[in-house]
Structures are given as structure tokens and as C-alpha cells.
Amino acid sequence: MGAHLANKRGGRMKEIKLLYLYPDMLELYGDYGNIQVLKYRMEKRGINLIIDKYSIGDKAPDFCLYDIVFAGGGADNEQTILSEDLIRYKDNIKDAINKGVFFLLICGAYQLFGKYYKGVEGNVIPGLEIFDYYTEAIEDRTKRCIGNIVINTKIGETETKVIGFENHGGQTYNIKTPFGKVIYGNGNKFEDSEEGFFKKNVIATYLHGPLLSKNPVIADYIIKYCLERKYNEKSMLNELDDTFENKCREQLINSFCK
Amino acid sequence: MYNSLTILIAKVLNFFAKILCKILKKDNGNMLGRIVKKLNPNILEYLKIDCPVIAVTATNGKTTTNNCIRYIIENNGKKVVSNKEGNNMETGIITTLIKNCTISGKIKADYICLEVDESYVPIVFKKIRLDTLLVLNFFRDQLDRNGEVESLILKIENFLKTYNGNLILNNDDPNVARLGQANKENKNVYYFSVEKYENASIKQKEAGEGKFCPFDKTKLEYEYYQYSHVGKYICPTCNFGKVELFTEIKNVDLENMTFDENEIHYNTQANNIYTIYNFAGAISVAKIYNLDAKKSLETFKLNNGRSEEISINGIKTFINLAKNPTGANVSLRTLNEDKDEKELLFVLNDNPADGLDVSWIWDINFELNNVSRVITSGKRAYDMAIRIKTSGFDENKIEAYTNIDEAVKSLYKTEVKKYVIANYTALQPTRRTIFSNK
Numbered sequence: 001m002g003a004h005l006a007n008k009r010g011g012r013m014k015e016i017k018l019l020y021l022y023p024d025m026l027e028l029y030g031d032y033g034n035i036q037v038l039k040y041r042m043e044k045r046g047i048n049l050i051i052d053k054y055s056i057g058d059k060a061p062d063f064c065l066y067d068i069v070f071a072g073g074g075a076d077n078e079q080t081i082l083s084e085d086l087i088r089y090k091d092n093i094k095d096a097i098n099k100g101v102f103f104l105l106i107c108g109a110y111q112l113f114g115k116y117y118k119g120v121e122g123n124v125i126p127g128l129e130i131f132d133y134y135t136e137a138i139e140d141r142t143k144r145c146i147g148n149i150v151i152n153t154k155i156g157e158t159e160t161k162v163i164g165f166e167n168h169g170g171q172t173y174n175i176k177t178p179f180g181k182v183i184y185g186n187g188n189k190f191e192d193s194e195e196g197f198f199k200k201n202v203i204a205t206y207l208h209g210p211l212l213s214k215n216p217v218i219a220d221y222i223i224k225y226c227l228e229r230k231y232n233e234k235s236m237l238n239e240l241d242d243t244f245e246n247k248c249r250e251q252l253i254n255s256f257c258k
Numbered sequence: 259m260y261n262s263l264t265i266l267i268a269k270v271l272n273f274f275a276k277i278l279c280k281i282l283k284k285d286n287g288n289m290l291g292r293i294v295k296k297l298n299p300n301i302l303e304y305l306k307i308d309c310p311v312i313a314v315t316a317t318n319g320k321t322t323t324n325n326c327i328r329y330i331i332e333n334n335g336k337k338v339v340s341n342k343e344g345n346n347m348e349t350g351i352i353t354t355l356i357k358n359c360t361i362s363g364k365i366k367a368d369y370i371c372l373e374v375d376e377s378y379v380p381i382v383f384k385k386i387r388l389d390t391l392l393v394l395n396f397f398r399d400q401l402d403r404n405g406e407v408e409s410l411i412l413k414i415e416n417f418l419k420t421y422n423g424n425l426i427l428n429n430d431d432p433n434v435a436r437l438g439q440a441n442k443e444n445k446n447v448y449y450f451s452v453e454k455y456e457n458a459s460i461k462q463k464e465a466g467e468g469k470f471c472p473f474d475k476t477k478l479e480y481e482y483y484q485y486s487h488v489g490k491y492i493c494p495t496c497n498f499g500k501v502e503l504f505t506e507i508k509n510v511d512l513e514n515m516t517f518d519e520n521e522i523h524y525n526t527q528a529n530n531i532y533t534i535y536n537f538a539g540a541i542s543v544a545k546i547y548n549l550d551a552k553k554s555l556e557t558f559k560l561n562n563g564r565s566e567e568i569s570i571n572g573i574k575t576f577i578n579l580a581k582n583p584t585g586a587n588v589s590l591r592t593l594n595e596d597k598d599e600k601e602l603l604f605v606l607n608d609n610p611a612d613g614l615d616v617s618w619i620w621d622i623n624f625e626l627n628n629v630s631r632v633i634t635s636g637k638r639a640y641d642m643a644i645r646i647k648t649s650g651f652d653e654n655k656i657e658a659y660t661n662i663d664e665a666v667k668s669l670y671k672t673e674v675k676k677y678v679i680a681n682y683t684a685l686q687p688t689r690r691t692i693f694s695n696k
């Protein structure tokens with residue numbers, strides 16, 4: 001074990017392992033920023049974040065060995081290639097979710113974890129069928145749910161407003177446990193009242209921004225969840241200086257939700 | 259008859275608009291084109307154009323390159339009609355052409371050269387003849403307006419299927435090079451390239467678009483990256499990337515601002531790789547029309563916020579425009595190559611013309627070399643502050659002001675060299691505020 005695993009007091013440094021899926025394909029809209037935010041907020045608290053990357057052609061990963069799995073949004077035309085590859089790991093991924101590994105899935109990745117994605121020409125891209133929602137493209141190619149979005153969500157014990165930016169043509173149906181209620185913007189479908197999909201260890205959402213940059217409460221929920229699961233102890237995260245984040249949130253919420 | 263009448267009305271309108279603009283000290287922009295298009299949607303088809311029409315399209319560098327081509331043509335003693343920055347959609351192009359035509363619709367010029375917004379290429383050139391199209395690059399830019407980059411490329415590809423004019427393509431950008439196969443019958447496809455320069459890298463430093471071969475989806479193999487996804491690549495399956503070059507820039511020396519092309523030595527004012535690519539495009543146009551480019555490039559000034567260098571009360575200040583990650587990365591490269599201590603002001607707006615989505619700032623590579631303070635401003639000053647803080651820059655050395663006056667005031671509290679980066683709608687207000695501090 002390397003020396004970096006020991007902290008100043010000589011104890012073992014806590015360590016979280018993250019698997020970053022398809023960094024070379026799912027990287028539109030700065031979604032990688034979510035990992036940067038997690039890393040930043042962990043390092044400030046003396047927790048080490050190890051990032052492993054997996055892409056097409058790499059050695060098969062074991063999803064169960066990770067604390068967090070992250071996948072972002074990509075270009076529509078690359079979704080097919082990706083689905084074919086990811087489906088090979090379906091059982092392993094299911095296993096990981098059942099064991100409590102945290103999954104953060106943005107946009108295209110959100111859609112891939114459902115039953116299917118049906119394109120404009122009626123072509124169906126099969127999903128992982130891990131959750132029973134499904135997505136269909138709007139017939140009019142030029143129409144997309146695009147814009148700033150604010151939702152109200154209850155995560156753990158905390159109720160909070162989540163701010164992001166949505167940009168999707170797909171309309172996602174059959175969600176029983178949404179990530180939040182839409183206050184401003186579209187959500188899972190055009191003018192929907194609900195956004196995303198949530199369960200204790202899964203956040204699947206259309207929100208870019210990147211999501212965690214403007215919503216430190218969500219970032220800390222994920223960190224806390226991973227620490228408690230891995231180290232089997234109640235963890236209290238020390239507060240960070242979130243002056244910029246708070247001012248940013250205040251300004252955006254005021255301008256969107258007049 | 260109706261066409262002539264439209265032009266006549268337009269001319270009269272333009273006359274009064276000019277006076278009005280002089281009084282108000284404002285630019286009338288696309289106004290005229292908007293009115294003309296309402297009056298007569300087919301006006302472009304009616305115009306009588308005898309001279310060559312050259313168009314430049316790209317995500318980055320349209321304005322610089324178009325200005326450069328215009329400058330080359332003028333320096334060769336020819337008359338050229340050309341659109342100004344920002345007037346690159348249909349109405350802007352109508353405005354430019356109407357202002358420069360006779361009542362009968364004839365345009366008196368030796369050349370017309372236009373910068374055209376990527377999504378307007380198929381629309382505008384369905385209506386007017388196009389002789390030469392220069393395509394420089396495709397990056398993610400204002401995605402929320404155009405949809406995905408891919409659908410934009412498909413639109414242009416579709417247009418090119420029946421196009422037989424000159425097509426000049428940047429072979430180092432796979433998104434551009436693929437357009438050369440849109441119409442296999444077209445014998446007038448010309449590729450340009452820039453030889454590996456000193457800061458090229460083996461690994462991709464900044465986010466880019468092209469990763470897979472557009473023809474068989476094989477992963478492209480890169481020998482090196484010049485910046486973003488621009489570099490030397492090949493598809494191991496179909497050899498995509500391998501072409502015969504029409505223009506190849508060699509021996510790029512950014513410090514001395516020189517390079518060679520076809521045994522000609524160029525002395526320019528370009529200190530970044532991104533402008534070298536623009537010049538490679540402009541030189542290709544010049545070669546096709548037998549125009550001399552060497553002399554012109556020696557005196558061609560790069561300005562208007564694009565690497566502008568000024569002195570404010572003796573403090574050296576560089577102002578750069580960055581509309582997307584690639585633009586910002588290029589500016590930051592220049593900043594990092596400067597070894598002196600400096601301060602950075604980054605101004606970020608999210609107006610419709612900028613694109614409402616500011617998440618692109620997370621694709622910027624924010625390793626800052628010898629920067630002692632960062633100030634952020636604009637409507638999304640706090641987003642920018644969060645971004646820079648997360649990259650590891652000491653948060654105690656970051657100040658955020660949504661108000662540009664406060665930001666500039668604070669910036670000039672010290673006498674350290676300044677680098678200013680602003681996005682589209684932020685640039686002019688930022689420049690004005692800085693100049694008023696003089």
C-alpha cells in the first residue's frame with residue numbers, strides 16, 4: 001500500500017473508488033465536472049477519490065468493486081455503439097446496484113438504464129432494463145427540452161432545490177420514483193411536473209450544469225452515503241466554504257423562479 | 259419589378275437608417291435584411307452576381323479568416339464585398355448584399371467573400387451561387403441553439419452532396435475532413451493541414467468532438483493533437499485521414515510568429531496555433547484564385563478582442579474572446595506560455611446569443627501558471643468562480659462580481675499584467691469598461 005493512504009495523524013486515509021464510464025464518448029456538456037466536484041469536496045475533507053475509467057475495448061470492470069459509478073451524456077449517434085457494449089455487463093451492473101453501489105447517471109446514461117430508447121425513425125436502442133422506465137424521441141427533430149431547470153427534491157432528510165440545465169429530445173415515461181418535482185423548466189417530458197429517477201443509491205437525471213457544481217447538498221449526500229456504506233459508521237462531513245455556491249444558487253433561483 | 263421595388267425601398271431605408279445610426283451612435287446590424295426578407299423572401303435569388311463567391315464557415319475563426327481573405331483580395335488590388343462580424347446569418351448576408359447592389363440587383367465587385375454561420379450554409383447557398391466553400395473546424399458551441407454538433411455536420415454534408423464547387427477542408431479536424439466524401443463526383447476538393455507544432459501533445463488535453471471514424475465507427479488513432487481534437491489521425495479500417503494535401507504549413511514558430519508554406523516564408527502577427535489554421539485556410543483560397551498572400555499576411559492585424567493587446571495606465575492588458583472551450587483553451591495556453599506574474603479576469607454571460615447553457619466552462623482546461631489572482635464577472639460570475647475553484651486554484655484568491663464595473667475596478671487595484679477573457683455578449687461591455695478606466 002502506498003504512503004498516500006496514510007493521513008497526517010498516521011491513520012489510514014479514507015478512500016472512495018469511482019468508475020467513470022465511457023469518458024471518451026459520454027462527455028458532452030461538461031458532465032465530467034461532477035467528478036471534479038466530488039474529488040474537490042472529498043479532498044477538502046481528507047478523503048481520497050480514486051478514478052478508474054472504462055471505455056470500449058478496455059478490460060471488463062467489476063462494477064461491484066466500486067463505491068460510485070458515473071456516466072454522462074453523449075451525442076445521439078453514439079448511443080447505439082454504447083448500448084451494445086454496456087449490455088454485456090447487465091448482470092454485473094444489476095448486482096452492483098443491489099449491493100448498494102452508488103450510480104450517478106446523467107442524460108444519455110439515464111436513458112440507457114431504462115427499458116429502451118425509441119428514436120425518431122422508430123429504431124429501438126435496447127436499454128439495460130435495470131429500471132422499468134423507457135424513453136421515446138419526439139417526432140419533431142427540432143423540438144427539444146432545452147433550458148435552465150429547477151426542481152424540488154427530498155434527498156435523505158433534506159429538502160432542497162436542485163438547479164441545472166436540461167437539453168434532451170427524449171421523453172421519459174413510467175417513472176414511479178422521480179428525482180424531484182419541477183418548479184421551473186420541463187423535466188422528464190415536455191412541460192412535465194417530474195424530473196429524473198431516484199432511489200437511495202441511484203440518481204438518474206437530465207440535469208447538466210454540471211449537476212453537482214451548483215448543488216453541493218447532492219454532492220455531500222453521495223459522499224456521505226458512500227462513506228457510511230463502506231466504513232459502516234455514521235459520518236459527519238465537516239462544512240466547506242460554499243460562499244460561491246450559495247451566492248450562485250441564490251442568484252439563479254431568484255432569476256428563474258420569479 | 260417587385261424585386262427592384264424591394265431594393266429601392268431597402269436603399270431608401272438604409273439611407274435613413276444610416277443617418278439615424280449616426281445620431282444614435284449605434285450599428286444597425288441585420289435590421290435592413292430583416293425588413294427586406296419580410297418584404298421579399300426570395301430577394302437573394304434575384305441578385306445578379308457575376309463574380310466569384312467565397313464563403314467561410316466554422317465554429318471558431320470565421321470572422322478572422324473572412325477578414326483575412328478580404329484583406330488579401332484588397333491587397334491584390336481587387337474590389338471585394340464582404341459581411342461584417344455578427345452579420346453571418348441569412349438576414350445579415352441580405353443586408354450586406356443589398357447595401358452593395360444597384361437598383362437592378364447587380365453586385366459590382368471582383369469578389370464576394372462571406373462568413374456564414376454553420377447552420378445557414380445550406381439555406382443561403384440554395385439561393386445564391388457558391389464557388390468556394392472553406393470549412394475550418396467544428397466544435398461544440400451554443401449547443402442549445404443548434405442541437406448536437408453531429409446534426410449540424412449532417413446538414414452541411416447533405417448540402418455538399420450536390421455541390422461541385424471548390425471545397426477547402428481542414429484535414430486535421432476529422433469532423434471537417436469527412437465532408438470531402440459527401441460528393442464523390444466533386445473534383446474540386448482541397449485539403450489543408452498544419453505540421454506538428456511545439457505544443458502539440460500525444461494525449462488529448464482538451465475536450466473535443468471527433469473520436470470515431472464517421473464511415474465505419476472505428477476508433478481514430480491519433481499520432482498527436484495540436485489542440486482539442488485537431489491533429490494527425492488515421493482510421494485503421496478505411497484510412498480516413500490520409501489525403502493528398504493542397505496546402506501544408508510547416509515550421510510553425512509561434513515565438514517569432516513565422517511559418518513556411520510551399521517554400522514561401524511567412525512573417526505574421528499570429529502567436530497561436532488556432533490563427534495558423536485560419537491562415538492555412540486563407541492561403542488555400544489565395545492559391546485557388548492566384549492571389550498573393552505573403553505580403554498581406556505580414557501586415558494583417560488581429561484585433562477586436564481577439565488577442566488584443568493594450569496598455570491601461572501602463573498596465574499591460576490582453577483581451578480575448580472565448581465563445582466555447584476551444585477558444586478559452588487557446589487563450590489560456592497563451593496565458594500559460596507567458597512566464598510573468600499575471601491576473602485573470604473571466605467574464606461569462608448567458609444571454610441567448612451566448613447560448614443559455616454555461617456548462618461548457620467545465621470543458622476548459624484550467625491549469626493556471628503563475629496567476630496570482632482571478633476575478634470573475636458577468637451574469638454567471640459565480641458559476642465561473644466555482645469552476646475555477648474546483649480546478650484547484652486557491653479559492654481565497656478568487657473574487658466574483660456580477661457587476662462588470664466592480665470587477666474592472668478591483669482588477670486594476672494592482673499593477674500586475676492582466677489577461678482578460680470574455681464570452682460573446684460580455685466582450686464589448688468588458689472592453690468599454692476597461693477603456694473607461696484609462
Ligand SMILES: [Zn+2]
Pocket residue numbers: 471472473474475476493494495496497498
Ligand atoms: Zn474508417
